[in-house]
């Protein structure tokens with residue numbers, strides 16, 4: 001039987017679908033009986049979807065351009 005701490009450590013893999021079948025079932029079962037971990041899962045998914053929508057910061061784009069420029073000049 002999994003406890004909340006085990007589940008919270010596995011939730012990232014769970015959302016990415018990289019969790020093994022046995023563990024997946026364990027997490028699924030725990031989520032069915034534990035509102036706290038369900039809330040955590042909702043929060044995790046929300047955070048991930050926000051992060052995936054964030055574009056590269058402007059200064060990182062500038063840095064990538066500067067690197068390409070240096071490479072063109074031969075280091």
Ligand SMILES: [Zn+2]
Pocket residue numbers: 003004005007030034036037
């Ligand atoms: Zn729990």
